[in-house]
Amino acid sequence: xxxPTENYxxxxxxxxxxxxxxxxxxxxxxxxxxxxxxxxxxxxxxxIAASRDLAQVDGQxxxxxxxxxxxxxxxxxxxxxxxxxxxxxxxxxxxxRVLRG
Amino acid sequence: MMDASVxxxxxxxxxxxxxxxxxxxxxxxxLSSLMVVASRNAVSSAVFLVVDLFFISxxxxxxxxxxxxxxxxxxxxxxxxxxFVFVIMLLNLKPEAxxxxxxxxxxxxxxxxTFIGFCVIAIAVSRTGATGIGDGNxxxxxxxxxxxxxxxxxxxxxTGYLWPFxxxxxxxxxxxxxSVVIAKKEPKIAGKKMDGDASLARDVAxxxxxxx
Numbered sequence: 001x002x003x004p005t006e007n008y009x010x011x012x013x014x015x016x017x018x019x020x021x022x023x024x025x026x027x028x029x030x031x032x033x034x035x036x037x038x039x040x041x042x043x044x045x046x047x048i049a050a051s052r053d054l055a056q057v058d059g060q061x062x063x064x065x066x067x068x069x070x071x072x073x074x075x076x077x078x079x080x081x082x083x084x085x086x087x088x089x090x091x092x093x094x095x096x097r098v099l100r101g
Numbered sequence: 102m103m104d105a106s107v108x109x110x111x112x113x114x115x116x117x118x119x120x121x122x123x124x125x126x127x128x129x130x131x132l133s134s135l136m137v138v139a140s141r142n143a144v145s146s147a148v149f150l151v152v153d154l155f156f157i158s159x160x161x162x163x164x165x166x167x168x169x170x171x172x173x174x175x176x177x178x179x180x181x182x183x184x185f186v187f188v189i190m191l192l193n194l195k196p197e198a199x200x201x202x203x204x205x206x207x208x209x210x211x212x213x214x215t216f217i218g219f220c221v222i223a224i225a226v227s228r229t230g231a232t233g234i235g236d237g238n239x240x241x242x243x244x245x246x247x248x249x250x251x252x253x254x255x256x257x258x259x260t261g262y263l264w265p266f267x268x269x270x271x272x273x274x275x276x277x278x279x280s281v282v283i284a285k286k287e288p289k290i291a292g293k294k295m296d297g298d299a300s301l302a303r304d305v306a307x308x309x310x311x312x313x
Contacts, residue, residue, distance in 0.1 A: 002117075002119055003123045006223075007127070009223040010223075013216060013223060014134075015134050017212065017215070017216045018134045018135060018137075019134070021138055022137070022138035028194070030189060037150065037177075037181065038137060041153070044157070044169075045157065045160065045161075046223075051166070052166070052241075055238060055243075057254050057257050060166045060168065060169045061254060063161075064168075064254075067177055068272070068273065069269070069272065070177070070181065071176055071181050071276075072273055075276050075277070076279050078184055078188045078280070079281075080283055081188060082192070082283075082284045086286070097305060
């Protein structure tokens with residue numbers, strides 16, 4: 001008797017909400033980037049659960065592409081963090097508001 | 102360990118070993134995700150993120166996605182989080198510079214109800230295991246008969262998904278070039294000080310005055 005897919009969906013929703021809380025409430029920019037990685041992993045769990053449920057491997061291929069995109073985004077985001085820190089000396093999102101409308 | 106759980110489940114007759122593994126892994130994933138979000142120290146969060154990614158990789162392996170589990174450990178836990186730790190150590194962030202989570206009651210209630218709403222929608226939209234339109238033929242038995250998970254994923258990727266694969270490699274090249282260009286040191290300008298918030302205040306004032 002295999003685990004029903006709803007279990008994986010509820011687990012991934014939990015992880016996704018934790019990631020959303022981290023993006024919204026953390027004041028350090030690096031913590032925000034780490035919470036974004038949590039969001040992407042939650043979506044990966046759902047993709048693999050769906051690929052097992054629908055008896056395809058396309059979900060796992062999508063997971064590989066998501067991991068690739070997450071790596072690129074983490075690299076570029078951390079480069080921006082370095083540039084921001086070099087320019088302003090702080091990573092507090094309360095104070096980094098030059099782009100704020 | 103497996104024999105004990107099989108015996109136990111046959112005695113209880115309710116839970117299978119796969120469900121026991123799922124609940125254990127789910128508890129570990131939720132605990133480490135919570136610690137990632139709730140840690141005050143950035144390095145602690147990074148370490149909890151590595152642990153979290155290892156448990157998620159174990160969950161992929163329990164779902165018969167062996168190649169995804171290996172790539173998750175290699176790329177996510179082994180490269181991305183290492184990059185995070187490099188940057189944290191490079192910038193030498195102090196723990197007391199980060200505040201914790203401040204959640205007041207209305208925001209917490211909104212988050213809880215949004216979560217419950219997501220769960221309800223997701224379970225309502227998900228399938229309950231009945232076969233229908235869109236079903237593939239790659240069940241676990243078919244994958245094993247075809248030559249294993251990595252073989253099936255590779256065949257599908259390089260035939261049906263070849264174009265996204267090449268685009269992804271081009272995207273990686275773009276990310277490399279972009280991160281090198283962005284993180285490059287600017288040439289030294291005489292008289293330019295790094296004084297943190299005062300420099301930020303100057304920039305905010307100049308941008309708002311330039312915008313009007």
